[in-house]
Amino acid sequence: MRLTEFVLGVAAGTIGIRLLTSREAKEIYSYVGAAGLHARDEVVRQGQIIKENCQDISARAKEINDAGRVREEECMIKNAPSGLDCKRDL
Amino acid sequence: MDARILSDTKGRIRVRLSCLHMSFRDCDVAEYYFSKLPGIKKVEAIDNTHDLIIRYTCPREEVINAIASYQGADNELLSKAPEDPGRAVNREYQEKLAVMVTMKAVRMLLYPANMRAIRAVRNMIQMIIRAVKTFRSGKLKVEVLDAISISVSVLRGDFRTAANVSFLLKLGDLIEEWTRKKSVNDLAKSMSLNIDRVWMVTGDTETEVPITDIQKDDVIVIRRGSVIPLDGMVIRGEASVNQASMTGEAVPVRKSPGAVVYAGTVLEEGECYVRVENPQGSGRYDKIIKMIEESQKMQSTTESRAMAMADKLVPYSLAGTLLTFILTRNAQKAVSVLMVDFSCALKLSMPVSVLSAMRECGDESIVVKGGKYLEAVEEADTIVFDKTGTLTYAKPEVAKVIAFDGEEENEVLRVAACLEEHFPHSMANAVVFEAVRRGIVHEEMHSEVEYVVAHGIASAINGKRALIGSAHFIFQDEDCVIPEGEQEKFDSISGSFSQLYLAVDGRLKGVICIADPLREEVPETLSKLREMGLKNLVMMTGDSEKTAAMIAKEAGVDSYRSEVLPADKAEFIRREREKGHKVIMVGDGINDSPALSEADAGIAISDGAAIARQTADITVRADSLKELITLRKVSMALRKRVDGNYRFVLGFNGTLLLLGILGFIAPGTSAMLHNSSTIGLLLYSMTDMTDH
Numbered sequence: 001m002r003l004t005e006f007v008l009g010v011a012a013g014t015i016g017i018r019l020l021t022s023r024e025a026k027e028i029y030s031y032v033g034a035a036g037l038h039a040r041d042e043v044v045r046q047g048q049i050i051k052e053n054c055q056d057i058s059a060r061a062k063e064i065n066d067a068g069r070v071r072e073e074e075c076m077i078k079n080a081p082s083g084l085d086c087k088r089d090l
Numbered sequence: 091m092d093a094r095i096l097s098d099t100k101g102r103i104r105v106r107l108s109c110l111h112m113s114f115r116d117c118d119v120a121e122y123y124f125s126k127l128p129g130i131k132k133v134e135a136i137d138n139t140h141d142l143i144i145r146y147t148c149p150r151e152e153v154i155n156a157i158a159s160y161q162g163a164d165n166e167l168l169s170k171a172p173e174d175p176g177r178a179v180n181r182e183y184q185e186k187l188a189v190m191v192t193m194k195a196v197r198m199l200l201y202p203a204n205m206r207a208i209r210a211v212r213n214m215i216q217m218i219i220r221a222v223k224t225f226r227s228g229k230l231k232v233e234v235l236d237a238i239s240i241s242v243s244v245l246r247g248d249f250r251t252a253a254n255v256s257f258l259l260k261l262g263d264l265i266e267e268w269t270r271k272k273s274v275n276d277l278a279k280s281m282s283l284n285i286d287r288v289w290m291v292t293g294d295t296e297t298e299v300p301i302t303d304i305q306k307d308d309v310i311v312i313r314r315g316s317v318i319p320l321d322g323m324v325i326r327g328e329a330s331v332n333q334a335s336m337t338g339e340a341v342p343v344r345k346s347p348g349a350v351v352y353a354g355t356v357l358e359e360g361e362c363y364v365r366v367e368n369p370q371g372s373g374r375y376d377k378i379i380k381m382i383e384e385s386q387k388m389q390s391t392t393e394s395r396a397m398a399m400a401d402k403l404v405p406y407s408l409a410g411t412l413l414t415f416i417l418t419r420n421a422q423k424a425v426s427v428l429m430v431d432f433s434c435a436l437k438l439s440m441p442v443s444v445l446s447a448m449r450e451c452g453d454e455s456i457v458v459k460g461g462k463y464l465e466a467v468e469e470a471d472t473i474v475f476d477k478t479g480t481l482t483y484a485k486p487e488v489a490k491v492i493a494f495d496g497e498e499e500n501e502v503l504r505v506a507a508c509l510e511e512h513f514p515h516s517m518a519n520a521v522v523f524e525a526v527r528r529g530i531v532h533e534e535m536h537s538e539v540e541y542v543v544a545h546g547i548a549s550a551i552n553g554k555r556a557l558i559g560s561a562h563f564i565f566q567d568e569d570c571v572i573p574e575g576e577q578e579k580f581d582s583i584s585g586s587f588s589q590l591y592l593a594v595d596g597r598l599k600g601v602i603c604i605a606d607p608l609r610e611e612v613p614e615t616l617s618k619l620r621e622m623g624l625k626n627l628v629m630m631t632g633d634s635e636k637t638a639a640m641i642a643k644e645a646g647v648d649s650y651r652s653e654v655l656p657a658d659k660a661e662f663i664r665r666e667r668e669k670g671h672k673v674i675m676v677g678d679g680i681n682d683s684p685a686l687s688e689a690d691a692g693i694a695i696s697d698g699a700a701i702a703r704q705t706a707d708i709t710v711r712a713d714s715l716k717e718l719i720t721l722r723k724v725s726m727a728l729r730k731r732v733d734g735n736y737r738f739v740l741g742f743n744g745t746l747l748l749l750g751i752l753g754f755i756a757p758g759t760s761a762m763l764h765n766s767s768t769i770g771l772l773l774y775s776m777t778d779m780t781d782h
Contacts, residue, residue, distance in 0.1 A: 040185055040188055040189055040192075041138070041185075043188040043189075043192055044138065044181075044184045044185055044188045045138045045139060047184065047188060048136060048138060048139050048184075049139055052096075052097075052104060052136075052139065052141060052143070055104075055143070056096070056097035056099075056104060059097065059099045059102045060097070060099050062099075063099045063100050066100075
């Protein structure tokens with residue numbers, strides 16, 4: 001049984017190497033590499049999308065707070081309903 | 091261009107452009123195109139998501155229309171839009187980060203036990219090599235602590251902790267490198283908009299270009315009142331150049347074709363076309379970045395103190411670890427102590443905070459040349475203002491011309507304009523402009539003009555000595571007299587104007603009243619500055635007592651000095667500093683340079699004389715003094731942030747230490763928490779300090 005392994009070793013050393021470094025093989029590696037790079041770019045892009053969404057949420061949150069503050073102030077000045085519901089919507 | 095609205099809030103909109111591909115240049119162009127439109131505050135274009143984020147103050151419709159009508163990059167826009175080299179750098183680090191984090195996740199999920207061990211040992215060896223390299227400096231550095239942490243974990247067989255620690259350390263290194271580069275780039279980007287511009291001549295046309303675009307043998311034109319920006323040879327024109335900044339000679343030197351002119355000297359009269367011998371070197375950004383790195387040498391004392399402290403703490407950390415082990419006989423607790431060090435957080439977050447503050451100022455068109463000047467602004471309790479051009483608009487206008495000695499108004503104006511046209515002072519310009527407006531023409535009727543700094547001009551007309559200048563100059567220095575019988579007329583002139591006195595042959599011939607209105611935002615700005623802790627607001631001017639008094643009252647300063655010489659301004663500041671005050675000086679003219687250098691923080695108005703801007707530590711946009719409030723706000727916020735950083739680092743890490751010693755947390759946890767908090771602090775230091 002040592003023989004099989006020996007033969008396999010010889011095969012790998014001779015034909016194997018040539019297969020692995022052949023032009024076709026290199027094409028395959030290139031595709032794999034391209035897939036890898038593409039995956040990386042996708043991760044970066046998704047990260048950017050998450051960041052932008054967080055910025056959107058932050059902007060909207062600030063807007064909501066500002067609107068709430070304005071309504072409170074209007075209630076304070078007029079001290080009477082002016083069509084606005086002075087109780088905060090809970 | 092078609093676009094889809096992704097987020098629509100008040101003053102901010104995010105749209106996804108429907109284009110096939112966006113390159114970095116496409117983004118540069120888009121940002122350039124939209125930022126030129128009025129009402130648009132800030133534009134951000136992102137290449138991989140094709141998104142446009144616009145902050146605006148104009149009606150929303152205008153922004154929508156602008157986006158709809160945007161056609162993309164064409165050749166014209168491509169040539170005009172400034173390049174943002176920061177994009178490539180940012181992308182590089184984003185990619186590294188993405189790969190690092192993804193691979194870590196993969197390893198955590200998929201690695202078999204022996205692979206973990208092998209990898210941990212490999213990391214340990216890397217760290218040890220790095221630590222050994224630092225031994226050359228002779229001091230115990232943070233790298234040694236890191237190497238010991240990892241080695242101890244590996245030797246205890248705690249491969250998970252070892253892996254986490256090495257990951258966090260590498261992540262920290264990456265983020266530190268990135269924040270540093272990004273901070274410098276952001277600062278460079280905002281500064282490139284504030285850079286000096288010169289007039290380049292090509293054929294018959296003159297274009298204003300950034301000074302860094304000038305190559306050797308380009309021709310530039312320099313006009314009256316400007317600082318000569320580059321060394322070169324005059325090829326056309328004649329000029330009178332003050333080379334005091336180079337040679338110390340107070341007398342201007344005549345330059346004609348063939349003469350060599352030097353960078354940094356002031357062109358006082360005339361104009362000349364110069365072929366550049368010595369351009370400033372390639373690359374606008376490289377230049378600015380170099381300047382920023384230089385400014386890093388102007389570290390604030392806060393920064394240097396933090397760095398020194400950080401290095402000193404390393405041996406104590408080691409000692410603490412040993413002590414814990416000896417006292418508790420517990421290796422795990424000792425290792426928990428080891429994982430926590432105060433140094434890196436301090437060392438990294440301080441410079442980043444300062445750079446970030448400088449960048450925030452740059453966003454408001456305030457150029458700060460070093461961290462220590464921001465520190466000076468925060469600590470200052472005294473502020474000295476120049477009057478003309480600083481507190482006032484420096485676009486004075488002639489209000490009245492009062493003739494004496496039988497002369498006619500227009501004649502007085504004619505003579506005055508003839509003398510003043512050689513003089514780059516704003517008051518002189520007012521006189522010349524008024525003469526032009528009244529259609530008064532004059533021929534050169536005088537001989538050589540002698541300019542007496544801050545006083546006036548002396549010359550001769552038809553053999554008779556002609557003088558124009560301040561009252562001090564005319565009446566005290568030159569002993570001129572008021573013609574008989576006109577004393578009352580003289581006394582009745584309202585003090586609310588600045589006055590130029592014209593005398594010929596020893597006799598007063600005319601008084602030109604010039605109105606120099608106060609900037610409208612001054613009283614409000616000064617009271618705000620007072621609110622923010624500036625206790626002594628002083629105005630100093632070479633102008634007459636009467637006008638100074640009026641402006642001082644209107645502005646609301648605490649005290650003022652009139653009829654002051656440039657040297658006196660500097661002297662006053664020096665004396666205040668000796669008393670222990672920290673002084674800010676705000677000025678715009680050539681006369682202010684000595685005072686600007688003397689102050690703890692010298693601020694120049696960006697429209698002012700180029701030489702003032704060179705000497706100044708900070709330059710502020712010309713159209714409003716409100717920038718001073720922003721400057722003070724940012725410097726105070728920086729101080730607050732730095733103090734906050736200190737407290738957080740000491741507090742948080744101190745707590746981790748305690749918990750580790752008491753055995754409440756494992757070394758792995760304390761390492762995670764410590765390193766993550768350090769990274770978090772670093773990222774936080776990069777954010778804006780004030781909200782605007």
